[in-house]
Amino acid sequence: MSSLAYALRARPRASWIPAAWRQPLAIVGIVIAAAWIVIAIFAPLIAPDDPLAQTFTPAAGPSWHHLFGTDELGRDVFSRVISGSRVSLPIAVTLVALAATIGSIVGAVAGYFRGVVDGILMRSTDLVFAFPPIILAMVVAAVLGRGLFNAALAIVVVAWPSYARVVRGLVLSVGDSEYVQSARLLGASSRRTLVRDVLPNVAGPVFVLATLDLANAILLLSGLSFLGLGAQPPKAEWGSMVAEGTQYFQWWWIGTFPGLAIFTVVLAFNFLGDSLRDVFDPRTARRDAEVEP
Amino acid sequence: MRFVLRRLVALVFLSIGITAVAFVLTQLVPSNAAATNLGEQAAGDPAAVKAFDQHYGLNHPLPVRYLIYLDHLVHGDLGQSSVTHDAVTHDLGQFIPATAELALYSILFAAIVGIVFGTIAALRRNRPADHALRVLSLAGISMPTFWIALVALYVGFYELGWFPGAGRLNPGVNPPPSVTGLYTIDALIAGEFGLFWQALHSLILPALVLAAFNVSLLTRFTRSAVLEVIGNDYVRAARAKGLPERIVVVRYILRAALPSVVTVLGLVFANVLTGAVLVEKIFSWPGIGQYAYEAAVNLDVPAIAGVSIFVAVVYVTINFIVDVLYGVIDPRIRIT
Amino acid sequence: MSVLEVDSLRVQLPTPSGDVTIVDGVDYAVEAGEVLGVAGESGSGKTISMLALLGLLPERSTVHGTARFEGRDLITMPRRELRDIAGRDLAMVFQDPFTSLHPMLSVGKQLTEHVRRHLHLDRAASQRRAVELLEDVRIPDPEAALRAFPHHFSGGMRQRIAIAIALACRPKLLIADEPTTALDVTVQAGILRLLDRLRREHELAVILITHDLGVLSSIADRVSIFYAGRVVESGARDAVLTHPRHPYTHALLDALPHPEVSKERPLVAIGGAPPAPGRLPTGCAFNPRCAHAVETCRLEVPQLVVAGDRRLACPVDPFRA
Numbered sequence: 011m012s013s014l015a016y017a018l019r020a021r022p023r024a025s026w027i028p029a030a031w032r033q034p035l036a037i038v039g040i041v042i043a044a045a046w047i048v049i050a051i052f053a054p055l056i057a058p059d060d061p062l063a064q065t066f067t068p069a070a071g072p073s074w075h076h077l078f079g080t081d082e083l084g085r086d087v088f089s090r091v092i093s094g095s096r097v098s099l100p101i102a103v104t105l106v107a108l109a110a111t112i113g114s115i116v117g118a119v120a121g122y123f124r125g126v127v128d129g130i131l132m133r134s135t136d137l138v139f140a141f142p143p144i145i146l147a148m149v150v151a152a153v154l155g156r157g158l159f160n161a162a163l164a165i166v167v168v169a170w171p172s173y174a175r176v177v178r179g180l181v182l183s184v185g186d187s188e189y190v191q192s193a194r195l196l197g198a199s200s201r202r203t204l205v206r207d208v209l210p211n212v213a214g215p216v217f218v219l220a221t222l223d224l225a226n227a228i229l230l231l232s233g234l235s236f237l238g239l240g241a242q243p244p245k246a247e248w249g250s251m252v253a254e255g256t257q258y259f260q261w262w263w264i265g266t267f268p269g270l271a272i273f274t275v276v277l278a279f280n281f282l283g284d285s286l287r288d289v290f291d292p293r294t295a296r297r298d299a300e301v302e303p
Numbered sequence: 304m305r306f307v308l309r310r311l312v313a314l315v316f317l318s319i320g321i322t323a324v325a326f327v328l329t330q331l332v333p334s335n336a337a338a339t340n341l342g343e344q345a346a347g348d349p350a351a352v353k354a355f356d357q358h359y360g361l362n363h364p365l366p367v368r369y370l371i372y373l374d375h376l377v378h379g380d381l382g383q384s385s386v387t388h389d390a391v392t393h394d395l396g397q398f399i400p401a402t403a404e405l406a407l408y409s410i411l412f413a414a415i416v417g418i419v420f421g422t423i424a425a426l427r428r429n430r431p432a433d434h435a436l437r438v439l440s441l442a443g444i445s446m447p448t449f450w451i452a453l454v455a456l457y458v459g460f461y462e463l464g465w466f467p468g469a470g471r472l473n474p475g476v477n478p479p480p481s482v483t484g485l486y487t488i489d490a491l492i493a494g495e496f497g498l499f500w501q502a503l504h505s506l507i508l509p510a511l512v513l514a515a516f517n518v519s520l521l522t523r524f525t526r527s528a529v530l531e532v533i534g535n536d537y538v539r540a541a542r543a544k545g546l547p548e549r550i551v552v553v554r555y556i557l558r559a560a561l562p563s564v565v566t567v568l569g570l571v572f573a574n575v576l577t578g579a580v581l582v583e584k585i586f587s588w589p590g591i592g593q594y595a596y597e598a599a600v601n602l603d604v605p606a607i608a609g610v611s612i613f614v615a616v617v618y619v620t621i622n623f624i625v626d627v628l629y630g631v632i633d634p635r636i637r638i639t
Numbered sequence: 640m641s642v643l644e645v646d647s648l649r650v651q652l653p654t655p656s657g658d659v660t661i662v663d664g665v666d667y668a669v670e671a672g673e674v675l676g677v678a679g680e681s682g683s684g685k686t687i688s689m690l691a692l693l694g695l696l697p698e699r700s701t702v703h704g705t706a707r708f709e710g711r712d713l714i715t716m717p718r719r720e721l722r723d724i725a726g727r728d729l730a731m732v733f734q735d736p737f738t739s740l741h742p743m744l745s746v747g748k749q750l751t752e753h754v755r756r757h758l759h760l761d762r763a764a765s766q767r768r769a770v771e772l773l774e775d776v777r778i779p780d781p782e783a784a785l786r787a788f789p790h791h792f793s794g795g796m797r798q799r800i801a802i803a804i805a806l807a808c809r810p811k812l813l814i815a816d817e818p819t820t821a822l823d824v825t826v827q828a829g830i831l832r833l834l835d836r837l838r839r840e841h842e843l844a845v846i847l848i849t850h851d852l853g854v855l856s857s858i859a860d861r862v863s864i865f866y867a868g869r870v871v872e873s874g875a876r877d878a879v880l881t882h883p884r885h886p887y888t889h890a891l892l893d894a895l896p897h898p899e900v901s902k903e904r905p906l907v908a909i910g911g912a913p914p915a916p917g918r919l920p921t922g923c924a925f926n927p928r929c930a931h932a933v934e935t936c937r938l939e940v941p942q943l944v945v946a947g948d949r950r951l952a953c954p955v956d957p958f959r960a
Contacts, residue, residue, distance in 0.1 A: 035438070137320045141615045142573040144580050145595060149611050152599035153331050229447055233581055236449045237596055252450050256585050262457050269450030277445035284441060536738040543693050543733075544753040544804070545726030554752075558743055633743060 033288065039281030046275050050095040057089035061246040069261045079263035081254060083244075087263060090246040091271050097158070097247045098275065102227040105162045106169065109227075110220045113173025114212065120174065121181030132178065135171035143168045147230060151239040158247070161240035165230050169223060176219055180212045214290045222283035225276045232272050248272045307627055314623045321615040322376060326369050329608040372608075381612075382605030386597055391609035394594060399613075400484025401471060402583070402590030404502075406575045407485070409510040413517035413571065418564065420518070421525020422557065425533060428526075436522060443519030449581040452512045456585060459508050466508045469587035472501055509586045513578040517571045524567050528560035535559070562632045569622035576614060640710070641668040642812050642844040643692075643729075648704035648714075650684070650691045650868075658701065659917035662688045663868040666943070669812065669844040674834075676859030676876065677848045678891070680913045684868035685848045689814050693725050694718060709811065727757040730805035734817040736797035740789040740804075747785030750804050757808045772803040776833060795826035799833065806837065812844045813837075819854060831858055852891055856880050864888045867914055867924035874949025884951055884958045886929045923953070931957040 049056060059065075068084040070076060078087035120131040138146065150164035232249030234240040241247030243254075248268040255265015363371065375382070381391035424436040460468035471486055472478060479489040479498050486502035532538065533556055541555045542548075579592030587593075591610060598606035650662035662684040669675045677685050691702045692713050706713040708729060713721060725731075733739035741749060750772060751765040760768060766785070773781035776799040789797055798818060805813055815834065819827035835858045838845050849855060855862055855876065862880060863873040864887065872885040883889045890909045911928040914920060920927050926936040933955055943952040946959075 035441075133320070136317060137324055140317055140321050140619050141324075141611060142576045142618055144577040145611050145614050148580065148595065148599045149325070149328055149607055152602060152607065153328055225445065229445075232447055233449060233577075236447075236581060237584070238600060249447070249449075252447070252453060256449075256453050256456075259453060259457050260461060265450070265453045266457075269447060269453065272447045272450065273442075273445055276447070277442060280441045280445050284437075536733050536735060537741040539690075539695050540731070540733055540739045540801075540804075541741070542695055542722075543725055543731040545722045545724065545757060546753060547722065547756075550752070554744070555741055559741065 033285040035281040036285035039278045039283075039285065042274055042278035043282065046095055046099060046278065049092060050099045053092050053096050057086075057092040059086040059089040061085065061090040061093035062244055069258065069264075071261075072263055078267040079261070081251075081264045082258050082261065087251075087267055090251060091248070091267050093246045094248045094251065094268060094271060095275075097241060097245065098228050098231060098272070101158065101162050102224055102231060105166050105231075106220050106223050106227050109166045109169035109223070110173050110216055112166070113170035114177045114216055116170065117174035117177030117179075118181050118209075118212070121178040124182075128178070131174065135174050138168060138171045141168075143226075143230065144233060147234060148237065148239060151234055156239050156242060158235070158241045158245070161231060161234040164234070165227055168230070169227065172223070173216060173219060176215055177212050180215060184211045218283060218286045218290050221279055221286055225279035225283065228272060228276050228279070306630070310623055310626055314619060317619050318616050319373075321619070322373060322612050323369065325608045325612045325615070326372055327365075328611075329604045330365060330368070332602050332604050376612075381609035384598070384606040385603045386601050386606065391605050394606065395591070395609060395613055398589060398591045398594045400481075401588055402576075402579050402592060404471075404485040404487065405506065405510055405513060405579065405583075405588060405590060406572070408487075408506050409513040409575055409578075410517065410571055412510060413514040413521055416514070417518045417521025418525045418557070420522040421564075422529055422552065424522065424526040425529035426552070428530065433526075436526075440519035440522040443515050443522075446515065447581075448512065448516060448578045449585060451515055452509070452582045452585040455508050455512050467505050471505050471588065472498070473505075476501065509582050509588055512582055513575055516574050516578060520567065520571065520574065521564065525560065525564050528563040529556055531563065532556055532559040562629050565625055565628055565632060568625045568628075569618065572621050573618060576618070641707075642671050642709065643846075644668045644705075644707045645688075645692075646705045646707075648688055648691065648706060649702070650687050650696065651701045652687070652697060653699045654917070656917075661868055661916050662691065664704070665863075665865070665868070665870050667863050667870065667873065669846055671811065671844050672838060672842045673860045674838060674845040674847055674858050676855035676862040677846060677865060678850060678852055678855055678862065679865030680850055680891075682867075682913050682916060683865040684916075685865050686816055688865075689731070689816060689846065689848065692814070693729065693731060694721050723757070726753045726810075727808040728810050729812050729814070730808070730810040732798070732801050732805045732813065732815040732818050735821040736789075736794055736801050737821065739801055740797055742789055744788075745785065746787055746789065746792075746800055749789075750785065750800070750807060753804075754807045768807065769803075772807055773800070775806070775837070776800070776803045778803070793826075794822050795829060798822060798826075798830055802830075802833065802837075806841070806843075809841065810843070812846070814846045814848070816848045817850070818847070820849070820851070827854070834858065852880060853895055864891070867919055868916065869924065869952065870943050870950075871925070871952045872949060873943070878948045882958070884946065884949070884956055885953045886931050886955075886957060887925050889958055890928075931955050 062085065064083045064085055066076065066080045066084040066086060068080060069082050070080045072079045076086050076088060078091060081087055081090070116131050116135075120128040147161075147164040147168050150167050151161045154160035154163060231240060232247070232252070235247045235249030236253045238250070238253065241250050243250060248271050251268035252265045252272075255262075255268070258264055379392055381395075383389065384391050384394055387394055420436055420440070424433045427433050456468060459466040467473060476498070478486055479493045479495055482489050482492050487499055487506070490496070490499035490502055537559075538551065538555050541551045546555075576592065579588075579590055580596055581592070582588065583590045583592035584596055591614070594606065595610045595614070597603070598610055645665065645667050647664045647666060648662055649660065649664050651658040651660050665684070665688055667675060667677070679685050687696070690696050691700075692706050692708075694713075696702065702714050704714065708724065711724075713724070713729075716724075740746075747766070747769055750769040751762075754760055754765045754768055755762070758765075758768075769785055770781040773784055778784050778796060778799055784792075784800075789800070792800065798821075802815075802818070813834075818834070819830050822830065831854065834845060834847070837843055847855065847859060859876045861874065862876050863870050864879070864885065865871070866887050872879055872883070872888045879888060880892065883892055887909075894909055909928060914924055914927075920937070922935070922937040922939055923929070923932070923941050926932040929936065935954055939954075941952040941954050943950050946956065
């Protein structure tokens with residue numbers, strides 16, 4: 011399609027940054043995520059009631075006094091959902107940051123030193139990947155003992171290998187590129203080339219992965235809490251609130267609203283991550299230019 | 304075929320690694336294994352405790368204990384569950400079919416819907432249908448499975464009463480004579496159509512809930528796989544031959560896109576298992592997910608180790624099969 | 640009556656920056672048993688104008704003009720009727736035989752599926768037809784070839800298979816889009832001889848698209864030279880190729896390696912690059928690269944008019960005999 015390719019080459023090239031902004035989903039994602047972050051920061055001001063106070067009529071449906079109703083113990087569900095953002099968001103961000111750091115370091119080391127080091131590190135990622143995430147996370151969480159902290163730790167254990175693989179691949183390909191080779195020839199130290207030349211190329215993909223991983227981490231964390239391996243009652247955590255809802259599901263509001271909260275947060279990060287991936291990886295991009303006869 | 308052999312060797316090593324990880328993890332549990340396994344009475348009997356410790360090599364250092372565990376494993380002994388007081392292998396045999404049946408229907412549904420959606424999205428790329436499916440599929444992977452299960456149960460069972468709320472069959476109904484362990488298939492074999500419908504009826508809600516995530520995943524994968532092949536000359540050549548669009552899409556586009564779609568089957572399976580752990584609890588489905596959950600919550604060490612080894616080995620085996628299948632579907636790889 | 644008569648064909652393709660005119664009013668006709676050579680650089684609209692005939696353009700493309708195939712207009716024809724003609728009466732061979740055959744379908748399948756559909760043959764009859772076709776294009780051991788997959792064959796063999804597929808329903812017109820470009824030089828000659836023999840034996844009209852005038856000089860009866868979506872010169876092969884009158888045709892011929900004169904004359908590349916579609920210069924699209932351009936060339940788009948033994952779109956006509 012020579013002439014067609016030609017026609018398309020003629021189109022003006024857009025720069026990457028505006029491309030991100032031209033993605034409506036990215037904007038929706040940013041707005042929702044930002045809203046939740048604001049809610050988390052100002053939760054005590056926004057929540058009308060104490061999330062732990064069992065002071066109201068139990069199991070009352072949504073009303074003007076209790077937007078999301080009250081739960082079986084007479085707590086205000088709206089306040090609990092608001093306060094739940096202070097549990098899920100900071101923990102998810104921290105654990106993803108931790109997993110990304112550990113994974114990136116392991117991947118960089120494996121990609122940089124290659125050989126036996128690479129072999130050992132990559133086989134260990136294979137081992138983690140051999141387990142479906144929730145099974146491994148469940149076992150680790152159970153072994154460490156129930157609790158939010160241990161559940162988060164368990165998710166770090168499952169999450170780091172994907173960063174290791176991505177970073178290793180990038181370091182391998184960047185390390186083979188001519189400019190890094192020449193930097194090495196010029197006598198730049200290993201550490202310096204790694205920091206100067208390799209890291210900047212790795213940052214983008216790791217960031218995309220981390221955004222999408224935030225979504226997964228929140229899902230997994232709330233899943234573990236749902237199973238009773240994460241947050242323990244009476245803590246207002248979304249997953250365990252849904253679990254309470256399953257016991258009293260004739261009172262649908264107890265479980266539905268915390269679930270909606272999880273859904274919107276995860277959706278925001280997925281919108282964002284998916285759009286970012288389009289921007290960073292032109293191969294999977296959905297640009298209009300994909301017209302072929 | 305050297306490729307298959309090499310992957311097979313890697314699979315064996317990986318499986319050994321899996322047993323090691325599961326073993327070491329479970330050994331970290333602080334517990335008096337004999338007491339929890341034998342129960343109060345027997346634990347008071349020093350001879351019984353000694354025999355137990357002897358059998359599982361509990362008086363040996365860790366590496367030796369691992370080797371003993373492996374030896375038992377090879378002989379089909381995964382120890383005894385401290386919750387059910389049955390052999391773990393026996394328990395697995397009890398619980399696997401329920402999950403297998405659920406997974407089968409769920410994956411089948413997800414594959415059909417996901418491939419159709421993904422193809423539509425790709426054929427209508429950058430049109431409203433494509434954008435709608437993108438948002439829909441992102442929503443699908445963003446909804447917590449346990450929450451969908453709750454909502455589905457509330458609406459489908461509590462409000463509308465269209466579906467049973469729990470279990471594989473109505474309470475008090477005897478399952479069909481076991482051949483495969485899958486009630487729908489066993490019922491058909493036994494010729495009991497009423498039982499078949501009942502089993503299917505109980506399956507629908509949990510299977511659909513489990514499928515939600517995979518429908519989205521497969522939609523997204525199929526879309527990009529179809530887009531990879533849609534601009535190829537052979538697709539244009541097929542149209543130039545005057546073939547009807549239906550044949551161009553199915554025989555030319557989907558046929559070429561299928562291998563890349565097949566590669567996510569491992570992921571699809573992992574998602575079903577993840578979902579099963581959460582969904583089985585809500586639907587009181589007596590499957591492996593429930594068993595894993597009970598084992599983890601009760602720190603039932605042999606059961607945790609057994610179930611995680613089983614699940615992981617199945618998982619890596621599926622990924623191995625997918626790799627081989629990829630070669631079977633694509634004749635270019637078959638030769639080399 | 641001509642097999643195909645294309646009149647003022649215009650094609651616009653959608654791009655992110657708006658619709659771009661790729662083909663801007665071209666005319667040509669082919670008779671039975673005749674080879675029409677269509678030549679021009681990449682981007683001149685040759686391929687797009689052919690894809691337009693079979694309705695193979697991207698969605699939201701617009702096509703104007705007429706293309707009468709045996710008296711029926713392909714452009715306005717409903718898609719369903721077009722699909723009945725495509726592959727049966729009007730067949731196409733694509734440039735790259737490595738991508739134009741489906742890698743996962745057997746040669747036999749690709750050779751018989753449209754035969755069964757268009758000619759309503761049963762399995763056995765279509766198999767016999769397939770063997771006959773493979774013999775016709777000189778594929779050794781046709782029966783075994785039917786069960787084989789495209790990757791078992793070399794590029795030249797694949798292109799022979801692609802030609803067999805195109806000829807399977809005994810079409811009246813074959814459009815061959817750069818059928819030899821992706822192949823080795825030695826294989827090229829074989830494919831061209833094959834096309835030449837087939838059109839004689841089957842009274843087949845052929846449109847041969849190429850950017851290589853050398854290819855045309857061996858088998859074309861008539862030649863049309865495309866530049867930036869327009870025909871700039873057309874006529875009998877000998878007239879156009881031995882006495883080119885449009886400066887662009889002239890330049891194209893100069894760019895050809897001439898074995899017999901290579902010592903005295905160096906290869907001449909055409910200065911400049913062809914204009915991007917959608918960003919054509921005013922006037923004659925070739926004027927920025929033309930050594931003979933005058934003021935009118937920059938102002939008016941020259942029309943293709945009869946000029947003696949040919950049709951020509953150059954008011955300057957610097958090479959008039």
